[in-house]
Amino acid sequence: MLNVKLKIRFLFHFAINAKEIKDVKTNISVQQLLEEKGATENKCPWNFDLVEILYSTNVRYQCGPTVYDDAHIGHARNYITFDIIRRILEKNGYQIIQAMNMTDIDDKIIKRASETEISTSELAHKYEKRFMEDMNSLNILKPTVTIRVTENIERIQSFIKGLIDKNVAYATSLGNVYFNCKKYLQDNTWVFHSDSDSEYSTSSVTDKINASDFALWKSLKVKDEKCWPSPWGDGRPGWHIECSVLSSLIFGSKIDLHTGGSDLKFPHHENEIAQCKMYHEDEWCKTFLHSGHLLINGEKMSKSLGNFVTVRVNLFSRSKKEFLTKMTSNQLRIMFMSCKYQKMLQFNKEQMDKAVHWENQIMNLIETEKFYKSDLIADKTDIKQQTHNIVQEMNDALCDDFNTSKMLSLAESHIKILTQIVKSEEITTSSLKYCVSLLITELESVGLAFSKVKYKEFDSLVEDYVNLRNDIRDIAKSCTDRSTKEKLYETGDNIRKTLENKHKILIRDQLGGSTWRKK
Structure with a gap:
């Protein structure tokens, strides 16, 4: 069942049964929700599709985005980091139910909607869609449940009323509701903050009782x-109450793991x-995990400093003015994996070059395996056993925090080692294939995608050649010199024949340009 070598296993609580995960207000269990997937909107106000839930389960809540702008590479580090951790846990026998919120109403959303003269719902929908597209481009697994703030306002109000009834929150004459931090600190302490930052005084400028009280409504x-x-x-709700309510709505009074930056x-x-x-x-949550900060060339990312880079610019931009726009999803993941998940990471050209070099090594090995032919009947070393041992060590490392x-x-x-053995021709064709496959399978278990990258890069290269051929043909059409025109068309034909004969790519010429497909 669970891998006993997973050294972080003691951090989590596994006594949660799917039938015991209660909805905070309506007492609907996740198991019931599964049965009511076709239910009306008011009974099941979020859309999700759960696979069969095992009774030995780890439930996890991840703070989602405030959808008013595109995700940046700081977000990428956070979501890639915890995608890797999720994959490691699942790989080692943990059944993960992951919930993530979408903050689709907030001060920033209201301000941006006003600036762009569209509704807050239109703005939030636009950037939620773009966020999910960005996460897909980063090869990040989808949450089991994605839940929006605006679809659960009544439940948030019910939770706030519960806090008021317990005398740890209060409403004011101005219509605000605050959490009373001084009441809380009578019996509790802050977990993540020093005592010196938790001092309280009465504010004369707001309707709060204590200056550090925070808004629930x-x-x-x-x-x-x-x-x-x-x-x-x-x-509307305050920011902090949203995550408390939405996580409780899905998981009730217990969650195993809460993640965020x-x-x-x-x-x-x-x-x-x-x-x-x-x-x-x-106690509510057993464990919090936090990903470390991402610094750009030693500085915090900021639009005012000109180093603010979104995932879309980084992955899709063709700009060559700035090094930050040249990394692939794979290279970003490799860079983030090179540092402990909770440590600060420097995002600079040196780190980028290391990630690119690392990826090139594995891609070169993949290409070598593809074309390698050997007449050997047996390996000259025990390379298959060595590879098996290394893969086991790799998994052991993943299980060690x-x-x-x-x-x-x-x-x-x-x-x-494999590259050197290939050069020395000390390995059979089948053994090299076996060793490379073992290595790739283990690496792809943490979200790296070498085969996908290879095909994407090939398709991109074909697209460039087809576009070049289109340009050549356009020049030929407008050329008045007959000899030059014929040479240009001949060059275009040569490109078409080369792509078809060597790479099995068929080009179809039509009005407005050419299209292509694989044979």
């Missing part, structure tokens, strides 16, 4: 601003803990 401030009716007046430790995750601990009257950098180091050393 924000009253309507501007006319025509997106809002919902509530017992305290029209308004280290910038969310305080105040966001601290406030989540406070809210849930007081509401559920229990997710040590991806050690995994990469072990793989790189073995790639060099």
Whole structure:
């Protein structure tokens, strides 16, 4: 069942049965929701499709994006990091149910919607769609459940009312509701923050009792601003309450693992803990994991510094002005794996070059295996056993607090050994295929995708050749010199024949340009 070598196993709680995961308000279990996938919107207000849930289960909540802009490479580090961790856990026998929220109403969304003169829902829908596309381009597994804030306002209000009833939250005459931090600290302490930052004083400028109290419900401030009716007046939820309610909605009073960037430790995750601990009257979350910060050339990423790079610019831009726009999804993942998940990572040209070099080594080995032919009947070394041992060591490294950098180091050393054995012709064709397959399977278990990258790069190259041929033919059409025109058309034909004969690519000429397909 579970791999006993997984050294982090003690961090998690496995006594959760799918039938015991309760909806905080309606008492609907996940098992019931499975049976009601065709139910009406008010019974099951989110859309998801769960595979069969085993009774030995690890449930995980991940802070999702605030969808007002495109995801940047700092987000990429966070989501790739925890995608890797999820894959490691699943690979070693853990059944993961992962829920992620979509913050589709927030100050930033309201401000951006006003600037662009569209509704908050239109803006949020646009960037939610782009976010999911970006995560797919990064080869990140989809959450089991994705749940939006705006679809669960009544449940959020119910949770807030529960905190008021427990006397740890209060409503004000201005229509705001705050969590009373001083009440909470009578019996509790902050987990992620130092005592010196948790001092309280009465503020004379706001309607808070304590300066550090945080908003659970924000009253309507501007006319025509997106809002919902509530017992305290029209308004909308505060940021911190959203994650507490949505995670409780799916998993009830217990979750095993909560993930997010280290910038969310305080105040966001601290406030989540406070809210849930007081509401559920229990510890709520067993473990928090935080991914480290990403620095760009030693500086924090910022639009004002000109080093703010989105996932889309990094992966899809053809710009050659800046090194940040040249990395593939694979190379980003390799770079992030080279550093401990919770450590700060420097994103610079040196780190990029290392990731590109590492990828080139494995891609060269894959190409070598593709064309390698040997007359040997048997290997001259025990390379198959060596490869098997290395792959086991790689998995052991992953099970040792997710040590991806050690995994990469072990793989790189073995790639060099295999490359040398091939040069010396000491391995049979079948053995090389076996060894490369073992290595690739282990590397792809953490989300690297060498075969996909290879095909994408080939398709991109074909596209470039077809576009070049189109340009040549366009020049030929407008050329007045007969001899030059004929030579240009001949060059275009040669490109077509080469692609067909050598690479099995068929080109079809038509109005507006040429298209191509594989034979």
